[in-house]
Amino acid sequence: MAAVAAANVGDAVAYGADELTRRALDGIRAASGAAAALLVFNGTAANVLGISLLLRPYEGVVCADSSHLNTDECGAAERVLGCKLLPVPAADGKLTPEAVATRLAGRGDEHHVQARVVQLAQLTEVGTCYSLAELKAIREYCREHDLLVYLDGARIANAAAHLGCTLADLAACADILSFGGTKNGALGVEAVLVMTEDLAAPAAYLRKQQMQLSSKMRFLAAQMDALLTDDLWLRNARHANAMAARLATGVAGVPGVRLAYPADGNGVFAELSADRARALQADWTFHVWSAGGDGRCVVRWMTAFDTTAADVDALVAAVAAAS
Ligand SMILES: Cc1ncc(COP(=O)(O)O)c(C=O)c1O
Numbered sequence: 001m002a003a004v005a006a007a008n009v010g011d012a013v014a015y016g017a018d019e020l021t022r023r024a025l026d027g028i029r030a031a032s033g034a035a036a037a038l039l040v041f042n043g044t045a046a047n048v049l050g051i052s053l054l055l056r057p058y059e060g061v062v063c064a065d066s067s068h069l070n071t072d073e074c075g076a077a078e079r080v081l082g083c084k085l086l087p088v089p090a091a092d093g094k095l096t097p098e099a100v101a102t103r104l105a106g107r108g109d110e111h112h113v114q115a116r117v118v119q120l121a122q123l124t125e126v127g128t129c130y131s132l133a134e135l136k137a138i139r140e141y142c143r144e145h146d147l148l149v150y151l152d153g154a155r156i157a158n159a160a161a162h163l164g165c166t167l168a169d170l171a172a173c174a175d176i177l178s179f180g181g182t183k184n185g186a187l188g189v190e191a192v193l194v195m196t197e198d199l200a201a202p203a204a205y206l207r208k209q210q211m212q213l214s215s216k217m218r219f220l221a222a223q224m225d226a227l228l229t230d231d232l233w234l235r236n237a238r239h240a241n242a243m244a245a246r247l248a249t250g251v252a253g254v255p256g257v258r259l260a261y262p263a264d265g266n267g268v269f270a271e272l273s274a275d276r277a278r279a280l281q282a283d284w285t286f287h288v289w290s291a292g293g294d295g296r297c298v299v300r301w302m303t304a305f306d307t308t309a310a311d312v313d314a315l316v317a318a319v320a321a322a323s
Pocket of ligand 1: 041042043044045047068069121123124125152154155182
């Protein structure tokens with residue numbers, strides 16, 4: 001907010017031709033190794049723009065069935081790009097080369113949508129993190145099979161914090177990726193990072209068509225610039241991850257509660273009784289992620305840059321007290 005307020009002093013050239021935008025884009029390119037970077041308003045738009053740069057009209061996107069792209073974007077890719085998603089079951093939210101292979105059968109047959117893009121999310125939708133080895137294996141498989149990789153990085157900062165790697169290490173595993181700001185303390189900004197010049201050529205035109213070119217770009221850039229300064233993006237993510245780890249350890253010690261997935265980043269997915277979840281929802285706001293027919297359910301608890309240890313301990317105590 002301070003960075004946005006500071007950007008509100010004096011005049012600036014519109015549509016991103018200003019000094020602050022130049023600095024933010026230089027910073028994100030330097031950190032990621034991307035050939036081009038474009039700022040957009042939110043994560044759904046970043047996914048639509050990123051995928052639109054990789055896809056022809058008859059091509060499809062292989063993705064995890066649980067991916068945000070498939071489950072939580074109201075069909076944005078299908079509606080806006082007119083493309084077919086090719087979801088596959090993914091244990092722990094992760095794709096594997098073997099899973100991708102199951103959607104390649106119709107390639108070369110004009111009656112079938114042609115699988116062309118593999119979409120990964122890092123973190124995944126269930127809060128798990130691909131190792132660099134897992135990402136590289138998918139990347140390699142895609143190279144061998146003429147597939148392009150789009151990486152949804154709405155929570156990529158949490159992944160970098162978890163793996164102890166650089167943004168460039170992760171970006172090297174994709175052709176195009178998003179770099180999330182909104183889920184990491186920003187007011188609302190994401191960057192689309194295009195790793196090669198040839199893929200970047202139409203990006204500015206498609207961003208405008210997709211209504212993501214801000215005339216007041218400096219306010220998006222101010223947020224990105226602030227996140228990049230002194231690695232705030234990484235420090236925010238490390239803190240959120242540490243709070244999630246504290247929460248995961250705390251609730252895993254409560255009888256009747258079990259972690260549904262490893263808490264690699266800033267999300268804790270816990271399985272507990274539906275009665276206990278309902279009782280907790282009287283005082284705490286959270287999603288029931290999935291409900292089983294056995295009176296049990298999985299809930300999703302997220303931590304952020306501003307979550308405190310006291311917040312976490314209060315939730316753990318509430319979980320222990322509820323029944
Ligand atoms: C992995 C992932 N991708 C994309 C998005 C979409 O972001 P937005 O809600 O800003 O459109 C989200 C939002 O939760 C997300 O978690």
